[in-house]
Amino acid sequence: MSHHTTAAAETPASWLKIAAFAAIYIIWGSTYLAIVFAIETLPPFLMAGLRFLLAGALLYTFARFKGAQAPSKIHWRSTFIIGGLLLLVGNGAVVWAEQYVASGIAALLVTTEPLWIVALQWAGKEKTKPNKIVLLGMLIGIVGMLVLVNPWEAAGSIELWPSLVIFIAAGAWALGSLYSNSAPLPSSQVLTTGMQMLCGGALLLLAGTVAGEWQTTQWSAVSQQSWLAFGYLVVFGSLIAFTAYSWLTRVAPPAQVSTYAYVNPVIAVFLGWALANEEITLQTLAATALLVTAVVIITLNSKH
Structure with a gap:
């Protein structure tokens, strides 16, 4: 009897798990496009800052x-x-760069984060040398990035500087993630996430203020689409997806949870093409295949 009760109690959890994975796959994959719509008429740093301050509070x-x-x-x-x-560097730099780079391309460049994790662990105090399979994954990832950005082709290629900014943003995200593993933090994951958002949001607002965004923004001219995208980022991107992610880190194996890193860019590229007329070239498809393969190899064979 007790066994039957336990099995019945576990059933909703499996549905919850599926719903949580769907949230981090689809919602986080869609935030890149939502950012494009938001910054059409909203200033990038103030938009990101207000988003995280609201969600964090x-x-x-x-x-x-x-x-x-x-x-x-x-x-x-x-x-x-x-x-x-x-949030300031990892997210703020991506939001700024999406003024010049398509949302799908931004998402693909962010997938380099696992490469950064491996490189930072290798360079850090522990000197954790990656195994040969992970090194192969890193090599494939670097090739994928070069195919995507193609720095040797000046005309008609993807904007080089904004792409480089996103690549550095992925490094900052990796560094922040590694630091958070050993940093003294509250036991409540929700409280910790809220605090991170409050701090990151305040820093982003400061960046927007320094950049003069309060003065240069025509607040009365902000479109309904931008406000709706902003609301979507607060409610779905920050509150729902982050909560789902925090919960999954406690109930699912890390290798399973980290699969969002190779699903998000595929969703982002598809949505950018379907809803924002972003071009999908053979170059983008080849880079997507290489980067996603690299992330799968690194994620499944890393110790972290």
Whole structure:
């Protein structure tokens, strides 16, 4: 009888798991296109800053209301560093670059994050040398990136500087992720995420202020499409997908959870083509195949 009850109790969890994976696959894959629509008439840094401040305030309030302990100064210091790396540099640079680079291309460049993880672990204190299969994955990833950006072809190629900015953003995201593994953080994952968003959002607002975005933005001219995209990024991109991701990191194997890294770019390229008339060239398809293959190889064969 008890066995039957346990099995019945597990059934909703499997549905929840499927729903959570669908959220991080589809929603995170669609955020690249939502960013394009948002920054058509909204300034990039202020848009990203307001997005994370709003979502962060809601998550933080919810976690405290649910009984999470008040964070200490060291917790705020950790989340400030993580928020700076993940959201100011990791996300802010991507949002800025999407003014010049198609959303699908941006998503493909972000897939280089696992390459950065391997490289940073190799260069770090532990000197974790990757095995031969992971090194092969890194090589395929580098070839994929060169096929995508093609720095030797000046005319008609993808914008080189914004692409480089996205590549560096992926490195900052990797560095922030590695730091968060050992940083002193609150036990509540929701509280931690809220704090990271509050810190990152504040830094992005500061960046927008320094860039003079308050003065140069025609707030009355912001389109309905941009506001809707902004709302989608707050509710779905930040609140729902991040919550789903946090939950999955506790109930699913890491190798399974990290599969979002090779599903997101495929979704992003498809949505960019279907909804924003972004061109899919043979070059893009070849780069997609190489980058996704590289990420699959690295993810399945890494120790992290």
